Amino acid sequence: MSRQTLSVLTILACGLVTYALRLGGLLLADRLPKRGRVRAFMDALPGTLLLSLIAPSVVENGIWGGVATLFTALCAIKTKSPLLSMLVGMAIIAVQRYVTQSL
Amino acid sequence: MRNRFWAGAAACLPVAASAAAYGAVLGVLAEQKAMAWQTLLMSDFVIFAGSAQFVVVDMWTHPLPVLSIALSVLLINLRYMLVGASLEPLFRGKSLWHKATRMHLAADENWAVTMAAHRRGEADTAYLFGGGVCMFTFWTVATMIGYRLGGWVPDPEMLALDFAMTAVFTALTTGLWRGKRDLLPWLTAVILAVLTSQLLPDRWHILVGGVGGALVEALLPQSDASDEPEPEAETAEAAI
Numbered sequence: 066m067s068r069q070t071l072s073v074l075t076i077l078a079c080g081l082v083t084y085a086l087r088l089g090g091l092l093l094a095d096r097l098p099k100r101g102r103v104r105a106f107m108d109a110l111p112g113t114l115l116l117s118l119i120a121p122s123v124v125e126n127g128i129w130g131g132v133a134t135l136f137t138a139l140c141a142i143k144t145k146s147p148l149l150s151m152l153v154g155m156a157i158i159a160v161q162r163y164v165t166q167s168l
Numbered sequence: 169m170r171n172r173f174w175a176g177a178a179a180c181l182p183v184a185a186s187a188a189a190y191g192a193v194l195g196v197l198a199e200q201k202a203m204a205w206q207t208l209l210m211s212d213f214v215i216f217a218g219s220a221q222f223v224v225v226d227m228w229t230h231p232l233p234v235l236s237i238a239l240s241v242l243l244i245n246l247r248y249m250l251v252g253a254s255l256e257p258l259f260r261g262k263s264l265w266h267k268a269t270r271m272h273l274a275a276d277e278n279w280a281v282t283m284a285a286h287r288r289g290e291a292d293t294a295y296l297f298g299g300g301v302c303m304f305t306f307w308t309v310a311t312m313i314g315y316r317l318g319g320w321v322p323d324p325e326m327l328a329l330d331f332a333m334t335a336v337f338t339a340l341t342t343g344l345w346r347g348k349r350d351l352l353p354w355l356t357a358v359i360l361a362v363l364t365s366q367l368l369p370d371r372w373h374i375l376v377g378g379v380g381g382a383l384v385e386a387l388l389p390q391s392d393a394s395d396e397p398e399p400e401a402e403t404a405e406a407a408i
Contacts, residue, residue: 068230072207075234079224079241080214086245087271090252097253102386107246109385110378112344113357114244115219115337117377118226120358121365122334133331134338141339148189154335158328166326 126158133157172291176278176298179285183277184303187218188310193332194222195314200324201228205315212308216275219340220244226333227371240374251279258286258293266293273300275307349388357381 066074090097098104123130137154141147198208203225211221220241227237251274259267270293278299285291321327361377368376 068232069204071232071234072204073210075232075237076207076211076214076224078234078238079211079220080216082238082242083215083217083220083245083248084272086242086248087252087274088268090249091255091259091267091271092252093249094253094256097249100390102390105388105390106382106386107250109350109353109382110243110246111219112341112350113353113381113385114223114240114374114378115341115344116354116357116381117361117374118223119334119337119341120361120377121373122331124362124365126331126334130331130334134334137335137338138342141342145343147336147339147343148186150339151193151332151335154338155328155331158331159326162326162328 129158129161133161170294172294173298173301175290176282176285176295176300177302178298179281179295180278180299180302183281184306187277187303188306190218190222190336191307191310192314192317193336194218194225195311195316196318196321196329197222197314197333198225198228198311199315199318200329201225203228205312208311208315209308212304212311215241216273216304216307217241217245217248218275218307219337222333222336223374227374233371236372236375240371240378243375243378248274251276254283255279255296258282258291258296262293270297270300273297273304275300275303278303350385352388353381353385356384 098107119134123134126133133154136157137150140153141150144150195208198205208225211224215221215224223240223244224237227233227240252271255271255274259270274296278296281299282291282296285295318324321329324330357377357380359377360380361373364373364376365371
């Protein structure tokens with residue numbers, strides 16, 4: 066299978082999954098668990114998935130990765146602005162790399 | 169009906185503008201990952217879910233780990249089932265065709281705005297759809313602009329662009345903290361993800377950490393509180 070075909074199939078699969086969840090939730094509204102362990106699992110997923118995505122990349126960036134992440138999180142809690150917080154984190158890493166390179 | 173459509177679109181303008189900012193970042197990252205712009209555009213059209221699209225771009229390496237990408241999208245978008253379920257009162261009595269054509273554009277932002285308006289008795293499905301069209305327009309255009317800009321950045325590493333995704337997700341994750349009971353699941357997710365990333369290829373760590381952490385949450389003693397997803401101003405900002 067060519068790279069292009071595989072790309073298209075991958076995106077289509079992701080789209081189909083997402084659409085099925087959106088419409089499925091609406092159609093099955095009465096049957097979805099409102100409490101209990103399955104519901105707790107579903108509620109917890111967005112947070113744990115995002116964390117799993119972040120964690121290795123933070124470790125990869127060493128101590129400064131940790132510092133940048135900490136300040137990003139603090140900024141997000143204080144300002145509620147994901148965009149500003151992202152820029153804070155990136156700025157810390159960029160400055161650190163610039164300084165390291167100039168030394 | 170028409171008026172409600174435009175009212176929904178107008179109400180979503182502020183959140184759409186802030187989503188556009190991430191959309192641009194997504195475009196830049198997609199360019200860095202050598203994803204074709206047509207593929208990115210296609211993902212705007214057929215996926216249309218910010219965090220999932222970020223994950224797809226993050227996992228975009230050839231040969232494509234199709235299975236693990238699709239599974240990650242399934243898990244990260246599981247919450248859309250709850251979003252869909254919460255919209256049931258709005259869609260009550262509508263035909264299956266009406267539901268099937270309106271739901272695709274139900275993103276976190278226009279959902280949150282619509283739910284807030286619904287409480288004031290001002291929302292219907294046209295309002296939701298109008299917001300969706302507004303979100304979709306801003307989002308798609310922004311990703312394409314970002315993609316174009318990405319090509320002009322001379323040295324992405326020096327601008328810490330490779331850290332952009334980590335920083336965005338860090339900011340978004342803070343908004344998902346629900347209190348002390350999240351501590352153990354979140355720690356589990358971090359530890360499992362870091363360990364897995366050292367041991368397994370293809371970014372399986374996202375699934376292993378995500379599912380492992382959420383399982384810990386499910387195994388903790390459950391409280392009786394039933395909670396439908398509550399849209400708040402914060403969720404509208406935080407969830408993309």
